[in-house]
Amino acid sequence: MKIVKIGIVGCGGIFKYAHLPAYKQMKNVKIVAICDIVEEKMDDSDFPVGVKKYKDWKDLLNDPEVDAVDICAPNYLHSIVGVEALKKGIHVFTEKPDAISVAEMQRLMDAEKESRKVYMAMRNNRHLNISKFYKKYIEEGKAGELYCGRCGIIRRRGIPGKGGWFTTKAQSGGGPLVDLGVHMIDLAIYFMGNPKAVAVSGCTYNKFANSDLSDSVNSKFGEKKDDGVFDVEDLAMGFIRFENGACLQIEFSWASNIEKETAFLELRGEKSGIKFSYTPEENRIYTEECGQLVNIEPKIVEPDGGHGQNLVHFIDVIQGNAKPDFTSEQGMNQIKILQAIYESAKLGKEIIL
Ligand SMILES: NC(=O)c1ccc[n+]([C@@H]2O[C@H](COP(=O)([O-])OP(=O)(O)OC[C@H]3O[C@@H](n4cnc5c(N)ncnc54)[C@H](O)[C@@H]3O)[C@@H](O)[C@H]2O)c1
Structure with missing residues (x-):
């Protein structure tokens, strides 16, 4: 079983209370890097020991160990970080909303199409x-x-x-x-x-x-x-x-x-x-x-709240074990x-x- 190595952008509430507990239960995932512009947000005894810490999300995307990025940062960053990640061949999972405008959503869809990597947004319900x-x-x-x-x-x-x-x-x-x-x-x-x-x-x-x-x-x-x-x-x-x-x-x-x-x-x-x-x-x-x-x-x-199952699904899709139940067209609609x-x-x- 190949382990998917994840980088996290944004270490606030939703990461700490919903994503982190879910990843901790998944045997096929390792959080290798985290990023937050507020350094103290990355200092938490619950976070994985030895995880790499970045203040700038661009540095996290340049880390060759990162297979997939999970974006838990404020909404406007979802498409900005997502597009750059896809361009670098990194799978993308973002918290909702997918993007904050139709134009930004289109950029994400274009990048997804070109990269052929998995793009998915949180649909925990x-x-x-x-x-x-x-x-x-x-x-x-x-x-x-x-x-x-x-x-x-x-x-x-x-x-x-x-x-x-x-x-x-x-x-x-x-x-x-x-x-x-x-x-x-x-x-x-x-x-x-x-x-x-x-x-x-x-x-x-x-x-x-x-x-x-x-x-x-x-x-x-x-x-x-x-x-x-x-x-x-x-x-x-x-x-x-x-x-x-x-x-x-x-x-x-x-x-x-x-x-x-x-x-x-x-x-x-x-x-x-x-x-x-x-x-x-x-x-x-x-x-x-x-x-x-x-x-x-x-x-x-x-x-x-469905967050954990959605993240399990994302990893299953990356590993070719499931067909995505989400499409970016649905996000665009x-x-x-x-x-x-x-x-x-x-x-x-x-x-x-
Ligand atoms: N699915 C759900 O049920 C659910 C619930 C709550 C929040 N959310 C979503 O999760 C995302 C985060 O929400 P939250 O409640 O955790 O907010 P938050 O403010 O608690 O956390 C956001 C974190 O991102 C960091 N950040 C800001 N700019 C950054 C940057 N440029 N680079 C790196 N880190 C940066 C902040 O310092 C903060 O730690 C939002 O998009 C929100 O809509 C989803």
Whole structure:
């Protein structure tokens, strides 16, 4: 078994709490190098002993030992580091979002095509056991045609790293639509069989830039900066039409006056409706059996948030043991949707893709 040697760019929250624990369990992976512009971030007793440390990601990419890079840095760096890595013949895994603009996504796709290396972006929701179950259920035709849905992650107060890169448009690409929307919009479209979006309408708001309250454990990511920037939305609402006639209603907030934080995805099929939830006991299928209305309650246990399984899949693909369940075209379709929602919000009209 060949060991895949990984270099990490960005040693913040998601690396420490989701990627590192997953790699530690994988026998066919070795983290050989890490990189962070903040030197102290690389000093952690949990990190592998003897790992090489770089302050500049270009030096990490020049390390001949690195077979694959895992990008856990702020969003704007995903495509920048990804393109350079692919040009050097290094496999790329990046955290979400794939890129912060359609132009940057195109650069990534061009580099991927030329390099013939594996390029993959985090889709941890797809790798949850409940998602695998729903995908199989849908592919077996049990839900019938999925013709519409609604999804969202809405927080009452849960702004990540306020004033830092998360809330700075040039570095993040956007607020909760980019941070949270990529998770649920991707999962909805994946369940629906990847239909092509043809029109998008959206509204975005920024009402809580001055609020420091938090009631969400999920706002722990990123670092706060008191004198920083907040030029992204804190709420995005939208509506997506697909070429097969299906539609998806979306809602993502870091802060809004609601009862409590909720994450939801509901898809309506001709035969069954699917309710996806991060809370295992809330997952349901709504259907009819023997002339009666029936609710199916899947009993499924999750080992983690799907991040680990997604990284295992990336390594399996590199080693030729699995076909990728993700394509960069799907990434591009999503970035086009996100960009069009912002454009629609700015222009006050529906955008035809
Ligand atoms: N899939 C998920 O569930 C999930 C959850 C949280 C975050 N994320 C994603 O992970 C990425 C990182 O988020 P985070 O919460 O860990 O943020 P973070 O701010 O905690 O960590 C980012 C790290 O990158 C470092 N960094 C910044 N610029 C750099 C550069 N030029 N070179 C090297 N390192 C640099 C920072 O010093 C920091 O240590 C983001 O893209 C975010 O969207 C994904």
